[in-house]
Amino acid sequence: MMPVVLWTDALVFLLIACAAGAGFYVGRREYLLASWRRVGESRAGMAALTVLLAFVAVGLLDSLHYRPRLDVAAGKPGGGYSTEVRSALDALLLPLKAATEKTYSAPLATHLYAKETVELPDGSQARLFPRLKHGGAHLQDAEAKWGRDVALRVLRGLALAVLCGLTFAALAAQLAARHWGIGRLAAWRRIRRGETRIAWNAVLATLAVLLLIAGPVASLAGGYHVFGTDKVGQDVLYLTLKSIRTGLVIGTITTLAMLPFAVALGIAAGYLGGWVDDVIQYIYTTLNSIPGVLLIAAAVLMVQVAIDTHPDWFATGAQRADARLLALCLILGVTSWTGLCRLLRAETLKLRELEYVQAAQAFGASAIRVMGRHILPNVMHIVLIAVVMDFSGLVLAEAVLSYIGIGVDPSTISFGTMINTARLELAREPVVWWSLLAAFVFMFVLVLAANLFADAVRDAFDPRLAGRRAALREKTA
Amino acid sequence: MSLLRVESLRTFIDSADGTLRAVDDVSFDVSSGETFALLGESGCGKSMTALSLMRLLPDAGRIAGGRVLLDGCDLLALTEAEMRQVRGRDLAMIFQEPSTSLNPVLSVGRQIGEVLSRHTPLRGDAAKRRAVELLDAVGIPDAPRRLEEFPFQFSGGMKQRVMIAMALAGDPRLLIADEPTTALDVTIQAQVLELLGDLQRSRGMGMLLITHDLGIVGQLAQRVGVMYAGQLVEVAERRAFFERPRHPYSQKLFAALPRPARRGAGLETIPGSVPSLAASFAGCRFAERCAHAWARCRSEPPSWHGTDAGHGVRCHLYAPGAAPVDRAGAALPATPERDDRQPVPAPLLEASGLKVHFPIRRGLFKRTVGQVRAVDGVSLGLTSGRTLALVGESGCGKTTAGKAILQLIRPTAGSVRFGGEELTALGGERLRRLRGQMQIVFQDPYASLDPRMRVGDIIEEGMGALKAGAAAAERERRTVGLLERVGLSGEMRGRYPHEFSGGQRQRIAIARALAVEPRLLVCDEPTSALDVSVQAQILNLLRELQASLGLAYLFITHNIAVVEYLAHEVAVMYLGRIVERGSAAEVLGDPKHPYTEALLSAVPRLDAQGQRPLIVLRSDLPSPANPPSGCHFHPRCPRAMPQCARDYPTETRLDDTRRVRCLLYG
Known part of the structure; x- marks a missing residue:
């Protein structure tokens, strides 16, 4: 196989490198570490973080792309590579991806959702719901055995989940016991009662819930389409899992594209003042007064035309779709920096008058140096809060934009495209409800987790809450 | 029977560091028509006592015990609805800001x-x-x-x-005034204090006055309670207290006050700072800082010892049978002051006709419709090793003048010559090189250090900005040297500013300024945010540094006591102009300009003899955007003449050093 690094993959890895670097930086600075510890103390925050990390893990697996080698027998001498780009997640979910049906089937169904004229063994024809090629195909007598089989698989999944959960718990207790130098049972008791600085009990509880859901689903997915299939017979569970990466990419890379504008322009406007401030203010006031959707639609259509007229730019369809995804991120980034920029300008205006900034000026420090060494570190908490809070908004924005047709490439699987197709499915009779529901549930959990985490981060970093926090902790203690 | 009786009041505040015992077993009385002053440094629980009486504690605070009786009615037993009736009707409060x-x-x-x-x-x-x-x-x-x-x-x-x-x-029958004049200028403070005194006498109210200023206590209070670390350590009649303070802490408070008599000598300081109230104390809370402390002070908390006529002290020294102590600690040896009349070398700094005008812009196109004349023609000179104090009320332009001299704000007109070079004509790289020779120490030690930088980085910043060449090891060695020089230890360079107290931060700010070896230090109210005992430490440090390094100080302040202690020359500023300048002894001892007279008369004195009759100024400082015609001071001047409204007086030379701008001497 040949590894393929799509542009968004590269940026995702860059982001992870940045996050690791930031982690190292924070680890060496006590005052930053203290704020992050407060995030760690928040139960809701840590539970949300666990869910987010589960999503991120799926997204990362889906960011390791490669082109599989074609079978030598079928190919030319020396072998070739398929034009289809797969990811590690695809490889894991290959049975799901390959198990396509003819058209719609309901969750856990054994028969198609639409009647078809089939030829019976005796040569006659009849209109009935035909058996699925994959879903429940292992059952001889679907009607009689279905219930028993599903229950068995659920139980097996649960057992697996409990096993995994216990292993995790034992591992956690073992590590904690080593850390504190006490017995494993005592360590476990401390974790369970929340007598740890970081809310490990919330993490483990969330993990347990995730396992209890994932176990049966995984077990059922071996023989059924857990969330049914869509119009062309693709497994909806597979589609939703693939959508996660799109959502995460939009949420994070857009931020990456937006930050340089927001931070540089915001600080420059606030610190330098004068005509620089005027120019930057005019730019963002103008940008803000144009309806965002209009601007995005125009830019996306331009990019689309450019891509369509130059098919030779891209070796594979996946690369083309990826280019469009990246373009969407950049466009969203360019149109959404104004809010943060305004916040940073206001904060810089305040900081500029502080005496330590004037002391630096008295040393003859240049404007760049003052902005980099004194202003930037002191506005980072605002940047961080804004980034985490924007994330969920961007995931939702993608869904809306794809729904009105100016989002990602139609071949890219995303929550938006799933919801867009669900529009027609809800209009048909009988209603196909499962694609919409699956997309909704996954997106809801992702956005809720992001919001809860953002709240925890804001509470931990907002200096205005510092006093109240202490009081609250005392009261609850 | 007393109007207000507080019995072993205890107020705790829950915080991240544990429970702060902000008020711990405080008892006192206030009678009708009496002013009782609570005196102490910040963090001693004065304001918390007042808020406990009003039951207006912050969320984290709670009253843990004691009784507050107002005319026999226990306020702590009232419901919140009943308490609302009491607030404003029986008890009223004036806040600081x-x-x-x-x-x-x-x-x-x-x-x-x-x-x-x-x-x-x-x-x-x-x-x-x-x-x-x-x-x-x-x-x-x-x-x-x-x-x-x-x-x-x-x-x-x-x-x-x-x-x-x-x-x-x-x-109200009882008025609580929590630092009522701390945010105000001296002349305004005098007006407000007089008003409070009159009102209290004419209405026969009780008044609980909270202050850190001994001068205000001397002017207004009948009885004084000194608070330290959440406890009352001494209660006395004012006269007895001022004549003979008993508790070592009270004695130190008096000794730490800068005054002209101590010129040239070091000020007495109280080592260390107020202990954290989260700690539990085994012995006396002041023991760590007390010169008289012995073993018993560290192991056993002192109890209340009443002496004569309402005078009580919480100190083992006054326990029956303890050896009596003399009033003051050993006086510090006075270092001989340099002769004031030595031949004057060429001035290091010379500003003439310095003006800073800020345009007022209005309307769509930001047309300039007027000028704020923050500094309007200031001339002054300063030589190495001397201190020039720039004195005036807030808003008179003294800070702006200081910044304009450093070229932190570019002057609108005038010249600033520093070591023979004309600063206003310099720009870019040449100005940057000169910046090392003139530095500034700011007022607020909490705002002047970047909270995200370590102390070592803060001090090295100037070296980095000005002499990029120096090696890292050399810089570190110098940082350690500087920290030790200002009385901190070298290993503190790895810590962050929030770990230091106000006085220590101000030392760091001084070390940062010294790092680039300046010849001129502009001190912009460097002690006004600090407590008296810490102020004495910083003033001592500044004096030592001047003696050893030959620094010139431009000392911007409104605190006359500090000027009397430290300054060689004084320039009095009013509305952007210097109205009087001369040597410290001349200006402070025999003020010529009516404004200087009024300013000096408004300063509360400890000793009643030294108190000049108060000259109350009418109205407030006019706006520098629209100064009065003629002499700027004439609308407030008690000695104004008709021609004062027409002409701005020119500078009159009274003798070699003495200049004044007033038509009385024209």
């Missing part, structure tokens, strides 16, 4: 009316008449018109008067 204690969107009349309708049966016209009376009573002229005005139309002193009027609206 008048600009934030009034609601900016309601007219003053509405805010006073609110109190009246809550606590009196007066409504409508009757309430309005009463409000006018109240404003009259606190000395606000043209009361009926001003009733309709909003807080932003009042100056700071006037706002504090409005606050007092609001406090009086419910006709």
